Amino acid sequence: MTISSKIVIISVLAGAGGDDAKDWAQMLLNMYLRYADKRGWKRRLINDVTLEISGDGAYERLKGEYGVHRLVRISPFDSKGLRHTSFALVEVLPELPAVEASRVQIPEKDIKVEFYRAGGPGGQNVNKVETAVRVVHIPTGLVAASQAERGQASNRDKAMNLLKARLIILMQEKHEQSLENLRVKVKPEWGHEIRSYVLHPYKQVKEHATGKKISRVEEVLAGDLDLLIGVKN
Numbered sequence: 001m002t003i004s005s006k007i008v009i010i011s012v013l014a015g016a017g018g019d020d021a022k023d024w025a026q027m028l029l030n031m032y033l034r035y036a037d038k039r040g041w042k043r044r045l046i047n048d049v050t051l052e053i054s055g056d057g058a059y060e061r062l063k064g065e066y067g068v069h070r071l072v073r074i075s076p077f078d079s080k081g082l083r084h085t086s087f088a089l090v091e092v093l094p095e096l097p098a099v100e101a102s103r104v105q106i107p108e109k110d111i112k113v114e115f116y117r118a119g120g121p122g123g124q125n126v127n128k129v130e131t132a133v134r135v136v137h138i139p140t141g142l143v144a145a146s147q148a149e150r151g152q153a154s155n156r157d158k159a160m161n162l163l164k165a166r167l168i169i170l171m172q173e174k175h176e177q178s179l180e181n182l183r184v185k186v187k188p189e190w191g192h193e194i195r196s197y198v199l200h201p202y203k204q205v206k207e208h209a210t211g212k213k214i215s216r217v218e219e220v221l222a223g224d225l226d227l228l229i230g231v232k233n
Contacts (some may be wrong), residue, residue, distance in 0.1 A: 003079065006055065007162060009051070009095055010029075011049050012029045012088055014087075016087045020071075022076050024071045025049065028088055031067075031221050031223055034222060035224075036055070041055030041058055047132070048144075064194075065092050069133035069193060072196065091166075093166060095161065104164040106137065106163075110137060111137065113134070115131075115132065116130055132146065133156045140170065142170070144166060203217045203218070214228070
């Protein structure tokens with residue numbers, strides 16, 4: 001199946017590490033936001049943990065970010081100033097064009113759709129109508145959500161297309177030809193990190209696949225992701 005490479009969907013999910021992991025997931029999301037800005041790509045938040053980036057070659061350039069990312073630092077949440085290790089799972093998906101999405105047929109019995117109020121900065125900007133949509137694929141446990149669109153129907157379409165992209169990637173990973181064969185709930189496998197970021201007791205980013213290391217960790221987190229992509233390639 002041909003998938004557009006100009007739009008990439010990045011979700012960052014906190015793993016082991018409590019408040020540190022939640023903060024780490026937000027740091028990573030901010031890193032990808034800044035990277036998109038540096039490359040002049042369009043970007044917007046689909047929900048609290050998911051980012052959509054549009055630009056030539058965006059998916060091909062960022063698909064290698066998929067996996068577990070590990071952070072080692074002095075925890076800002078530890079009153080004793082101890083060093084903590086946090087994990088976050090970065091999921092990278094292409095967005096399906098409408099013609100491709102229409103070819104993926106998911107039985108209604110396998111879908112649970114939930115509606116909720118879209119969050120905002122607060123006050124007058126918080127949506128008081130349940131326009132945000134969360135879609136669950138019951139057989140696998142995969143979840144997709146959208147709150148970026150103005151209407152409930154548009155958010156449902158966005159969430160469904162995101163879910164279909166996830167299912168297609170899962171089918172490719174498991175070498176399955178049919179959705180009916182995807183019957184095992186998907187669970188993130190923590191501890192299989194693709195990259196480590198160390199802020200203490202030294203500064204280093206390490207690509208585990210290649211063993212390559214660089215010391216410019218703050219620059220990477222500020223959005224200079226090409227420093228790592230260059231190392232990887």
